[in-house]
Amino acid sequence: MLVTDVExxxxxxxxxxxxxxxxxAGLAGVVRDIGLAEELAQDxxxxxxxxxxxxxxxxxxxxxxxxxxxxxxIDQLRRRTVLDRKHEELGRELEVEQEMTLAxxxxxxxxxxxxxxxxxxxxxxxxVLSREQRVALTLRLLGGLTTDEIARAFLVPEPxxxxxxxxxxxxxxxxxxxxxxxxxDELVGRLSSVLEVVYLIFNEGYSATAGDDxxxxxxxxxALRLGRILAELEPSEPEVHGLVALMEIQASRSxxxxxxxxxxxxxxxxDRSRWDRLLIAxxxxxxxxxxxxxGALGPYALQxxxxxxxxxxxxxxxxxxxxxxxLYDALAQLAPSPIVELNRAVAVGMAFGLAAGxxxxxxxxxxxxxxxxxxxxxxxxxxxxxxxxxxxxxTEFRRAAELTRNTRERAFLLERADTSAAARRIGDRTD
Amino acid sequence: xxxxxxxxxxxxxxxxxxxxxxxxxxAYVQELARAGILVAAETLQSSSTGARIRFAGGGHIVVEGxxxxxxxxxxxxxxxxxxxxxxxxxxxxxxxxxxxxRDGESADVEVRRVLQLADAP
Numbered sequence: 191m192l193v194t195d196v197e198x199x200x201x202x203x204x205x206x207x208x209x210x211x212x213x214x215a216g217l218a219g220v221v222r223d224i225g226l227a228e229e230l231a232q233d234x235x236x237x238x239x240x241x242x243x244x245x246x247x248x249x250x251x252x253x254x255x256x257x258x259x260x261x262x263x264i265d266q267l268r269r270r271t272v273l274d275r276k277h278e279e280l281g282r283e284l285e286v287e288q289e290m291t292l293a294x295x296x297x298x299x300x301x302x303x304x305x306x307x308x309x310x311x312x313x314x315x316x317x318v319l320s321r322e323q324r325v326a327l328t329l330r331l332l333g334g335l336t337t338d339e340i341a342r343a344f345l346v347p348e349p350x351x352x353x354x355x356x357x358x359x360x361x362x363x364x365x366x367x368x369x370x371x372x373x374x375d376e377l378v379g380r381l382s383s384v385l386e387v388v389y390l391i392f393n394e395g396y397s398a399t400a401g402d403d404x405x406x407x408x409x410x411x412x413a414l415r416l417g418r419i420l421a422e423l424e425p426s427e428p429e430v431h432g433l434v435a436l437m438e439i440q441a442s443r444s445x446x447x448x449x450x451x452x453x454x455x456x457x458x459x460x461d462r463s464r465w466d467r468l469l470i471a472x473x474x475x476x477x478x479x480x481x482x483x484x485g486a487l488g489p490y491a492l493q494x495x496x497x498x499x500x501x502x503x504x505x506x507x508x509x510x511x512x513x514x515x516x517l518y519d520a521l522a523q524l525a526p527s528p529i530v531e532l533n534r535a536v537a538v539g540m541a542f543g544l545a546a547g548x549x550x551x552x553x554x555x556x557x558x559x560x561x562x563x564x565x566x567x568x569x570x571x572x573x574x575x576x577x578x579x580x581x582x583x584x585t586e587f588r589r590a591a592e593l594t595r596n597t598r599e600r601a602f603l604l605e606r607a608d609t610s611a612a613a614r615r616i617g618d619r620t621d
Numbered sequence: 622x623x624x625x626x627x628x629x630x631x632x633x634x635x636x637x638x639x640x641x642x643x644x645x646x647x648a649y650v651q652e653l654a655r656a657g658i659l660v661a662a663e664t665l666q667s668s669s670t671g672a673r674i675r676f677a678g679g680g681h682i683v684v685e686g687x688x689x690x691x692x693x694x695x696x697x698x699x700x701x702x703x704x705x706x707x708x709x710x711x712x713x714x715x716x717x718x719x720x721x722x723r724d725g726e727s728a729d730v731e732v733r734r735v736l737q738l739a740d741a742p
Contacts, residue, residue, distance in 0.1 A: 197707075204707035208656065411702060415657035422655045445738035464738050468661060468700070 198243045206235055209252040210334040215306030217259055220294045222369050224313060224331065225359035230266075234259035260295050267291060307332075308371050308423045311416075315384040318365045323358035324387045325394075326351050332419075333412045343409050344394065381424070385433050385490060388416045392437050396444075410441055421476070431480035432491030438473030439497040442466040453602050458506040470501045489525040492517055496533075511541035528560045532569055539573055548573045564593035568603060571610070580614035583607075623660060623735040624709040626699040628718060630728050631691035634669035645717035653701060653712065664697040692728070700735070709734075 210231060218227035234255045248254040314327040329335045329343075337355060341348040372380040395409025417434040424430050446464035449455050477498055480491040487495060496517045503509040518534035531554055539547020551570045560566040571586030587607035591600045632638070653659040665671075671686040688694060699716075703709050709732050718728045 200705075200707040201711060204705060204711040207704060207708055208711060408704075411704070415702070418657035418659075419655065422657070466738075472660070 195243050198247070199239070201247060202235075202238055202242055205238070205247065205251045205255075207334045209255055210235075211310065211332045212252065212307060213255050213259060214331055215310040216256060217263065218310060218313070218369050219306045220260075221263060221291060223363055224310065224369070225363060228331065228359075230259040230263050231255070233262045264295050267295075305371070307419070309369050311384055311420065311423075312371055312380055313362065313367060313369055315380075315387045316362060316367050317380070317383050318361055318367060319358050320354075321387075321390065323354050323361070324383070325390055326354040327358045328387050328416070329391065329412060330355055332416060335412070381427060381429070384420070385429060388413050388420070389433060389437070389490070391416070392440070396440060410437070410444070413437060414441060421479075426483065428480040428483040428485065429488040429490050431476045431483070432488055432494050435473045435476035435480060435494035436490055436497055438469045438476060439494060439501055442469035442473060442501065452598050454599055457500060462504070465501070474498055474501065486524075487520070489521060492521045492524065496521070496537075509540070511537055515541040528554055528557065529563075529565075532560065532566060535573075536569060544573050544577050548577070562593060564590045564599070564603070566590075567593070571606065575606075575610050575613075580610045584610035584614065622704070622706075622709075623700060623702050623737055624706075625733050625735055626701065626709075626713050626716065627695045627731040627733065628697040628699070628716065628728075629692060629694065629731060630696050630718075631668045631687070631694035632696060633691060634667050634687060636667065639720070642717065642720045645720050649715065649717055650699065652715075653699065658701045658703050658712070660700040660702050662697070662699040665695060668694055706732075706734070 213231045213234070214224065214227045217230050218224045221227055221230070237258050238251075238255060242248075310331060311328070314331050315324045319327065325344075326337075326340055329340050330337065335343075337351045338348050341351040344351070371377075391409055392413030395411075395413065414434075414437050417430070417437050420430050421434050442465050443457070443460060445466065446460040446462070447455050447457070473494065477491065477494045480494070481487065496514055499510050499514045499517070515534065515537040518530065518537050522530050522534055531550060535547045535550035535554070537547075538550060548570070551566070551573060554560055554566060555570065567586040568590040571583045571590060574580075574583035574586060584607045587603050587610060591603035591607065594600050594603065650659065650662050653662075667687065668691070669687040671688070673684040673686070673688065675682050675684055701709065701712060703712065713730045713732045716730045718730055722728055
């Protein structure tokens with residue numbers, strides 16, 4: 191390929207990234223099947239790859255792709271109609287349905303597309319699909335990522351992702367999931383499924399569950415973009431803004447939470463001058479929007495409010511731990527979970543004394559549900575170390591190191607174990 | 622990755638904002654927001670209200686605006702968060718800066734990647 195061809199291909203790729211979700215959404219609104227919609231969109235992309243290098247990129251590439259995909263769809267339908275007539279297999283009813291789709295193709299306008307995007311998000315995150323399927327389908331259809339890119343981001347083999355997507359599309363089609371935005375009572379549950387998917391993607395990027403990298407920022411950025419798109423499409427839903435606020439604030443710490451050697455740096459030890467002020471401002475603004483919509487804060491907005499306590503403090507000492515403990519208290523009542531309880535223990539430890547925090551952690555240890563979670567011994571170790579109980583702290587850090595699947599984090603925890611063990615020896619000598 | 626789109630062309634002290642262009646730019650910024658990539662956007666006042674601080678020879682002097690060569694001056698900026706340089710260029714190409722240009726006139730949008738702390742090794 192010539193250099194200019196390579197450049198054109200990159201430019202086409204960029205156009206695809208920008209246009210594909212809207213394109214698929216618009217087409218799915220007509221054909222009522224996201225699998226077929228994606229095929230037609232892909233056909234249009236192939237046509238672009240054939241024609242644009244010679245003809246140049248059209249002035250309105252999105253409209254070009256849509257028109258091309260529509261023509262393909264109409265051609266396919268006509269061919270099928272002719273074929274079906276020949277075989278006399280086509281019932282009158284089906285024929286009417288095809289005619290209607292043809293008409294819909296011909297009248298589909300740009301205006302249908304904004305709403306289509308929201309329908310596409312709700313369909314890709316439909317609860318009939320498994321979590322993995324929802325995540326893969328969302329990144330593929332809304333983010334415009336290739337299966338290979340998704341596979342690399344999640345450290346799984348490409349065929350696994352391809353399978354997930356194929357099965358997800360089949361499930362949606364077999365379950366006859368309507369291509370629509372849910373209403374009324376259904377909306378709440380369906381929206382929380384969407385938000386869950388977005389936050390899962392963010393977290394996979396923010397604290398990689400496996401592998402050598404502590405952070406895979408690409409996924410954080412994808413999730414942030416998805417969240418911001420949702421906030422534009424569903425501006426009256428406080429939890430959407432709550433989730434965006436949470437992600438913006440967490441993302442603001444990306445540069446500060448990883449050290450020179452790639453090791454994780456705990457929030458309170460971070461150099462706050464490395465926090466991204468622009469993202470913090472965006473996060474606080476989103477939180478304000480969530481609060482401004484009235485009603486009690488939901489779980490995402492509460493977590494954002496907690497994160498904001500750190501963002502607002504110029505130094506760790508200035509943190510409003512009492513407020514944070516109260517917010518965790520509210521969160522524990524709204525969405526009780528051992529993980530929330532563990533975080534509450536940290537805040538309570540800071541607000542009302544380490545012993546009070548340790549008390550909550552010990553209850554969690556006795557409860558046993560976080561047995562395999564590395565942050566339980568990690569938090570317990572931290573509290574013990576601060577209380578000067580270094581030998582016990584070292585044991586906890588070692589246990590945490592055994593439990594984590596992340597290489598960087600393991601090294602970090604082993605180092606803390608060594609520090610505690612060393613502190614103990616020094617303590618022994620002075621005693 | 623974060624990119625800055627600098628919209629060039631200082632309007633000058635007496636210039637009246639062109640309504641068509643203003644609303645087209647607002648629609649463009651809204652489109653960036655709907656695509657989930659808008660980080661920030663602001664328009665600058667005419668350079669006639671600005672000043673330059675020129676450092677030289679161990680000291681500095683303050684030079685009052687307006688500044689020469691208005692077509693090279695930044696009139697506003699948009700920060701976007703996109704996946705690649707070609708994507709930033711594609712978005713910048715959609716900026717309606719060509720509106721209200723008279724024959725023979727030209728206008729630039731400069732695309733520059735923001736150096737972020739997270740990018741540093």
